[in-house]
Every structure is written in C-alpha cells, then in structure tokens.
Amino acid sequence: MNQRTAALGLAAALTITSCGTESAASPAPPPRYEASLTVLEGGGHGPQLCMAVADSLPPQCGGPDVVGWDWSKVKHESLRDVKWGEYRVVGTWDGGKLTLTEPPGEPVRGQEDPEGQDRFASPCPEPAGGWRPVEPAKTTERTMKEAIERARTVKEFAGAWIDRLGTEPDPEQEETLDARKYVVNLRFTGDLQGREGWIREVWGGALCVTGARHSEAELQRIQREAETAVGDGLVSASTDEITNQVKVATWVAGDDLRRKLDQKYGAGVVVLDSVLKQVR
Secondary structure, three states, rough: OOHHHHHHHHHHHHHHHHHHHOOOOOOOOOEEEEEEEEEEEEEEEEEEEOOEEEEOOOOOOOOOOEEOHHHHHOOOOEEOOEEEEEEEEEEEEOEEEEEEEOOOOOOOOOOOOOOHHHHHHHOOOOOOOOOOOOOOHHHOOHHHHHHHHHHOOOEEEEEEEEEEOOOOOOOOOOOOOHHHHEEEEEEEEEOOOHHHHHHOOOOOHHHHHHOOOOOHHHHHHHHHHHHHHHHEEEEEEEEEEEEOEEEEEEEOOOOHHHHHHHHHHHHOOOOEEOOOEEEE
C-alpha cells in the first residue's frame, strides 16, 4: 500500500468516526410537571406539597418534599415555626419529590366544573307532560328517603341521587325539602324488570331507574384494589355513583398504571388523574 492510499484510508476512517460521534442522540430532558397547591413547612418536616390542609392555626398538612425551596424569595404566612402559602410550582418528579426548575409563581385558580349541575341530571328521557308525581300522597321527603333506603338493601344496588327540577331553593326560604320538585335516580345491575314497581310501593314522585355495569359493592372493592395498586403515590380515591366509576388521584399518574387498571377492570372503570400535570 503506498502512502497516498494509506492517507485516503485514514481520512475515510476519521470521517466515519466523526459522523458517528455527531449522530449520537443526546439524552432527552426529564419531563416537567406543574400544579397550584399549598406549600407548607413545619411540624418537623421541610417544604412539602399539600392537597388537603387541616383547618387549624397554624394549618397542618403533608405530602411530597419540594427540593430547591427558599422561603426568603416568596410571600408567605408564618406562625409558631410553621410557614405556608399557595403557589404555582414547576419541576421534575422522581416518584417521591418535586425538584423546582423555575421560581414559584402565583397560583392558577381551577376552572369551575364544566358539567356543573348537569352532572346530576336524570339519564332517563323526560316523560310526556314533564316530570311530576304519579301519587302525590307518596311524594314526601320521608318517602323519598324510604325509596333510596329500600334500593340500597339489594346487592344489585349501584347508585342513588336526586335531581332538582328548576333552580336551586334558597335555604332561608325553604326550610324543608319539597319532594315534588325532585327526581329520584336509582341504578341497579342485572335485570331491571320489576324494579320500578318495587320502588313505587313507597315512592310516588318522579323516578328514573337505569342499569349499571358495577354494583356499589363492586365499585368499593375496585376502589380498595386500585388504592393498593397506586401505593404511596395515592392522593385520594372515591366511588362515583352517578358515573359508575372509581375516581383515583395520584401525584403523577403513569400510563403503565392506567393501562394495567384498564386491562383488569375495563376501560374507563377506574379514572386515574394526576395532581401534577405535565408541562406541554
């Protein structure tokens, strides 16, 4: 091999090495998360995120640690060695603590529930002539409670709520509930045949009976299992009789956990929500 051939080969090798170095992918930056919450330090712990704050003076609460917090750089309240305030925080999450990536800011207030009062609307179509009692003598606050209590006695019971017809009453003007202005909504699993007649034995007002996928007892079991699956990241959990779902909040809800719960219980049975939202 002559010197010129060797030089060309060396140059080609250097070019290939250089290209390989330039094409190496840089590690992706960790995702950032945000939330508007109370941050509190006291009672033996440092700055922590709080979802539920005890109504005391000074307040009490606890949650994940906040790394990089400096009380001297934020407005806050202080009493008996406890410091607290509400802030919008942004940072990275390692599964147990939030490390700030920018200074805390003013909290962003949550929007009103978009469903509003429509959440309680009866799922049944409105009868011809409108919602009204079929037996006025059985349309009282007492018989309304009896109807709901009767429904809860069977294992197929899945939910109960009442829907107000028209505007909400003024508590100062209406001391007792006017049962004629409400629709009793009841849900059951299984065959609904005979359910309405069974409830009509005690309740004469507006009534809506519908089916459900899971009974109340099943939802409560799913809630307990979901709480165990979430583990230390659990913030809150509850059953929703209106939507026939289990609502679970975690600090950060991972896609893997969401898929696992969907596979076990069916899509949408467990609604998983994150307190810390990923910054887009």
